[in-house]
Structure formats: structure tokens, C-alpha cells
Amino acid sequence: DELNGDEAWGVRADLRFLPSENVTWDISAETIESSSLNITNSFSNLSVFARPYDNGISDNTEDRFSQTGIRASNDSEGSLEQLATGNGLGNSVESWAISSNLAWEGDFGTLTFITGIRSLEQKFIVDFFDGPGFAGTYTIANSGEHDQFTQEIQYNNAFMNDRLDFVGGVYYHSESNTTDWSTLFDVGLPLLLADREMDNDNSSFAVYGQADFHITDAVTLTAGVRWTDEEKEVDLQDFKPALAANNPYPNILIFPAAPGTELTTANLEAAGIATKLDESVVTPRFAIQWQITDNVMAFASHTEGFKSGGWNARGTSAAELLPFDIEEVETQELGFRSDWLDGTLRLNATFFWMEATDFQVPSAFVRDNGTIAFITRNFADLENEGLEIDLSWAPSEMFNMYATAGFQDAEQIPGEAIRQQQSDCRAGLAGGGQGIVTPSCDIADPTRSPDSTYTIGANLTAQLPSFNGYLAGNINVRRTDDLNVGTSGLPNGLVDATTEMNAGITLGVGENLRFALECQNCTNELVQHSVLAGTFYFNEPRRVTFRARYSF
Numbered sequence: 001d002e003l004n005g006d007e008a009w010g011v012r013a014d015l016r017f018l019p020s021e022n023v024t025w026d027i028s029a030e031t032i033e034s035s036s037l038n039i040t041n042s043f044s045n046l047s048v049f050a051r052p053y054d055n056g057i058s059d060n061t062e063d064r065f066s067q068t069g070i071r072a073s074n075d076s077e078g079s080l081e082q083l084a085t086g087n088g089l090g091n092s093v094e095s096w097a098i099s100s101n102l103a104w105e106g107d108f109g110t111l112t113f114i115t116g117i118r119s120l121e122q123k124f125i126v127d128f129f130d131g132p133g134f135a136g137t138y139t140i141a142n143s144g145e146h147d148q149f150t151q152e153i154q155y156n157n158a159f160m161n162d163r164l165d166f167v168g169g170v171y172y173h174s175e176s177n178t179t180d181w182s183t184l185f186d187v188g189l190p191l192l193l194a195d196r197e198m199d200n201d202n203s204s205f206a207v208y209g210q211a212d213f214h215i216t217d218a219v220t221l222t223a224g225v226r227w228t229d230e231e232k233e234v235d236l237q238d239f240k241p242a243l244a245a246n247n248p249y250p251n252i253l254i255f256p257a258a259p260g261t262e263l264t265t266a267n268l269e270a271a272g273i274a275t276k277l278d279e280s281v282v283t284p285r286f287a288i289q290w291q292i293t294d295n296v297m298a299f300a301s302h303t304e305g306f307k308s309g310g311w312n313a314r315g316t317s318a319a320e321l322l323p324f325d326i327e328e329v330e331t332q333e334l335g336f337r338s339d340w341l342d343g344t345l346r347l348n349a350t351f352f353w354m355e356a357t358d359f360q361v362p363s364a365f366v367r368d369n370g371t372i373a374f375i376t377r378n379f380a381d382l383e384n385e386g387l388e389i390d391l392s393w394a395p396s397e398m399f400n401m402y403a404t405a406g407f408q409d410a411e412q413i414p415g416e417a418i419r420q421q422q423s424d425c426r427a428g429l430a431g432g433g434q435g436i437v438t439p440s441c442d443i444a445d446p447t448r449s450p451d452s453t454y455t456i457g458a459n460l461t462a463q464l465p466s467f468n469g470y471l472a473g474n475i476n477v478r479r480t481d482d483l484n485v486g487t488s489g490l491p492n493g494l495v496d497a498t499t500e501m502n503a504g505i506t507l508g509v510g511e512n513l514r515f516a517l518e519c520q521n522c523t524n525e526l527v528q529h530s531v532l533a534g535t536f537y538f539n540e541p542r543r544v545t546f547r548a549r550y551s552f
Contacts, residue, residue: 009032023102077123090124093123141183147175149175176199235265240254304330312377359412363435383412404454447484492534
């Protein structure tokens with residue numbers, strides 16, 4: 001049987017109305033249905049629990065195996081009812097979206113109204129531990145409905161004889177989410193850890209503006225600011241107590257939760273856990289750009305941003321459903337852009353310094369009873385600095401090649417709670433390998449932060465005048481330094497340096513017909529992408545795709 005196969009179809013339509021010379025109205029609509037299997041797998045026909053640690057790599061026969069007892073399905077309902085029958089392993093998504101962009105140009109400038117509506121329904125059943133039980137070993141059944149609405153009004157104009165460019169506007173975002181989530185853990189029979197429904201409503205309002213002042217033809221100063229106000233609210237219902245009182249699934253163990261631990265809004269509030277979050281953030285940006293010559297430009301910038309806070313939604317008890325704060329980021333950049341050899345050679349470089357306050361780290365640990373606890377917390381701050389270099393050469397319209405290199409030095413700066421965890425670890429009062437503390441009681445490197453990455457690629461096109469067509473080929477190779485995919489610096493998260501290659505060839509016939517043959521991970525390299533409580537997750541194997549397209 002196939003592992004992690006994908007099926008998808010969709011329809012998209014775009015319309016443009018021109019009611020007058022000054023008004024343009026673009027409308028887009030789409031609907032997409034997709035399904036994938038999302039099956040945890042390894043390169044051994046032994047379960048990860050039955051073989052010595054090797055990341056599953058030493059027995060690589062290019063054949064992948066799954067031990068899960070759940071039967072795969074392309075129409076997963078993401079429900080406990082389906083999982084209780086040992087069916088539904090997979091992931092299905094149905095979505096639709098409508099967007100509108102109405103622009104009105106006049107002597108006053110340009111006024112744009114941007115509207116978006118999106119609805120998504122996702123259902124999945126995933127066995128995270130790849131176990132042989134009929135319902136897997138550690139399995140989540142999830143059914144979610146998510147609706148979004150956004151409205152932006154933007155104004156653009158130039159002043160002072162085009163020496164000052166201004167853009168400003170207001171932005172509104174509203175989101176409603178309903179998620180029904182169940183978790184089973186195999187203890188000989190599947191044990192129901194949680195079955196709850198979470199309603200999560202989010203709304204945000206922002207006002208922003210940015211001005212570019214051209215001091216001279218060569219020097220431009222930029223100043224901008226954005227004020228954002230966000231409100232979030234969560235409401236929980238716990239279905240487990242009712243199921244424990246009258247178990248409709250004889251092959252599933254359901255025990256009542258201890259009083260006060262049920263996943264309900266009332267229990268969160270009783271424990272002093274906020275069920276409403278309200279944050280206001282001001283994020284400025286400043287930059288200077290200097291066109292030194294026609295071919296060389298230098299720049300410097302300071303930018304601030306943030307990532308929204310929320311709740312640890314995968315907690316299975318009220319005490320674990322803790323909120324986490326927003327993550328605020330400050331970034332400074334200094335660099336240049338340059339063209340050489342009559343514009344055929346381009347060299348760009350950027351130095352960057354970044355500091356994130358209250359860095360959000362998603363993590364997981366094994367509870368005393370062997371189950372997994374998912375947790376996202378503001379464990380530390382994050383500092384990162386590095387250099388990015390881009391080089392491209394295009395001696396003709398038919399051929400170009402490029403190379404990129406990135407270097408970084410990232411580290412986490414722990415807060416008081418993590419410092420105490422370190423002290424307890426060094427005093428033998430607590431073990432390491434939890435959160436962001438390593439087994440040796442040090443602070444782990446940030447997840448997936450290689451010291452260096454390199455990419456080289458090329459594109460070649462040959463004209464085929466005999467049938468008004470062309471033949472184009474492309475290839476790129478990416479080298480990534482060693483890194484750790486776990487948060488705690490454990491050996492099972494260490495990934496050695498990897499090299500991956502992608503390539504493709506396209507045949508164009510006339511102006512309308514295209515055939516494309518592509519491969520991702522062409523050399524079928526094995527790369528560990530993640531680790532969760534001793535279970536390893538790998539990249540996709542070599543994937544070969546053929547596409548045919550006709551434009552009407």
C-alpha cells in the first residue's frame with residue numbers, strides 16, 4: 001500500500017471588471033478538496049520501540065514500513081466514532097475562498113478595498129507512535145471548521161513633486177474556529193485521554209502607515225508604523241465524563257477524569273487560566289537606501305514585528321491548557337544589491353541581527369504514564385545573527401545559474417524558570433532533556449538552525465522553432481549543515497549535514513500547451529525532519545510528477 005499519497009482537485013476562476021477608466025475590480029474564487037494519508041513510517045519492518053536507536057537509517061532498503069493497525073482512508077472523518085472501528089487514518093481538507101480587490105485611481109491618489117473570505121474544514125486521524133494496535137499507539141482524531149474574514153482599505157499617493165511616497169490604511173481580521181479533538185493511547189487496549197470541543201474566536205484591528213522620502217535622487221529614507229489590537233477567546237466542552245458514564249465503545253477504555261481536571265472553560269477559570277487574551281502592539285520600521293551608482297545600492301533597516309499568542313490547545317487537562325504570550329521580534333539589516341558585467345552578473349549580500357523576546361517554542365514530553373504532553377511556551381528569548389549571499393549569472397536569455405549561501409549563529413537566552421530548571425538538573429534534582437534543557441543541563445540550540453546552508457542551480461532553455469515551442473530544464477542542489485530537530489538537544493534529534501537535489505524539464509508546444517516532468521529529492525536522500533517522544537519523522541522519498549497544461 002502507498003504511504004503518504006496525495007489526491008487533490010480544485011477549481012479557480014478570476015474575473016476583472018473595468019467599470020470606468022479609473023476603477024478596476026478583480027474578483028477571484030476557488031474551491032479545493034484534498035486528501036493525504038499522513039502515515040508515520042520508518043525504514044525497518046520493526047516498530048521504533050522494538051529496535052535499537054538508529055533514527056531508522058541503518059536499515060534503509062528504500063522501502064518504507066508502517067506498523068500502525070489503523071486502516072487508511074481517503075475520506076477520514078477525524079472522529080472518535082470512526083477511530084473506534086480502526087478506520088480513518090488520513091487527512092482530508094475541503095476549502096473555498098473568495099477575494100475582491102477594488103481599486104479607484106484619481107488625482108487624490110489610489111484607494112483600494114481588499115476583501116477576503118475563506119472557509120476550511122479539516123478532518124484527520126494520525127497515529128504519532130506508529131503502533132500495531134487496531135487504533136494505533138498514540139492517535140489523534142481531529143475535526144475542525146475554520147472561517148476567516150478580512151477587510152483592508154489602503155491609500156497610496158505621492159506628494160511634494162513625487163519626493164514623498166505614502167501608503168497607509170486600516171486592516172480588520174476575524175476568525176472563528178471549532179475543533180473536536182480526541183486522543184487515544186494504547187495500554188493493551190486504547191485508553192481515551194481526551195475528547196473535547198474547543199471554540200476559539202479571534203479578531204484583530206490594525207492601522208498602519210509608511211512614508212518614503214527621497215532626499216535626493218540617490219538617497220531615500222523610510223519610516224513606518226503599525227498599531228495592532230488583537231482579541232482572542234476560548235471556550236471548551238469536555239465530552240469524556242459523559243462517555244465514561246456510558247461507554248458506547250466496548251473496545252476503548254474510558255476512565256472519568258479527576259474532579260477539576262476536565263477540559264472545560266469553568267475549570268480553566270477556576271485554575272486562574274485566562275480564557276480571553278487582549279494585546280495591543282506597536283511595530284515601527286525605519287530604513288535608508290543609497291543608490292551609490294547605477295549598478296550598486298546599499299541599505300540599512302530596523303524592523304519590529306510580532307507573532308500572536310494563544311493557548312496550549314493540545315493539553316489533555318485543564319492544567320495543561322496554558323496561555324503563551326506574543327513573541328516580539330526586532331531585526332536590523334545591512335546590505336547591498338549590485339549588478340556587474342553589463343547586468344549579466346548580480347551579487348547581493350545582507351548582514352542581519354535578530355532578537356526575539358518571549359520566543360515561542362512548541363515542545364513535547366512524555367508524562368509519567370507514558371503518554372505525550374504537547375506544550376507551547378515562551379521558554380526563552382532568541383538571538384540570531386548571520387549573513388546571506390545571493391549570486392546569479394545570466395549571460396543570455398536562454399541560460400542562467402545561481403548560488404546562495406547563508407550563515408547564522410543562533411542561541412536561546414533562557415528566562416528565570418529555565419535557569420532554575422538548569423540548576424535543578426545540575427544538582428541532580430531533575431533530569432535534563434526536557435523543554436529546552438539538554439541531557440547535560442545546558443541550553444539547547446534553537447530547533448532547525450543550521451550554521452550554514454548552500455544552494456546552487458541552473459536553468460537552460462532551447463527554442464524549438466519547428467513547432468513554435470521550447471524545451472527548458474532546471475536543476476538545483478541544496479546543502480544543509482547539521483542541526484537538531486528536537487527542542488531539548490537529545491541525540492535522537494540530531495541530523496547530519498544533508499544534500500538534496502530537485503530537477504525538472506518542460507516542453508512547450510505553441511502558446512498554449514505545456515508538458516512538465518519534475519522530481520523532488522531526485523537522489524532519494526533520507527532526511528529526518530522531526531522527532532516526537534522517540535518516534536522519527538522523515539522527509540518525502542523521491543517524488544516524480546508529470547503535468548500537462550492547456551491554456552484557453
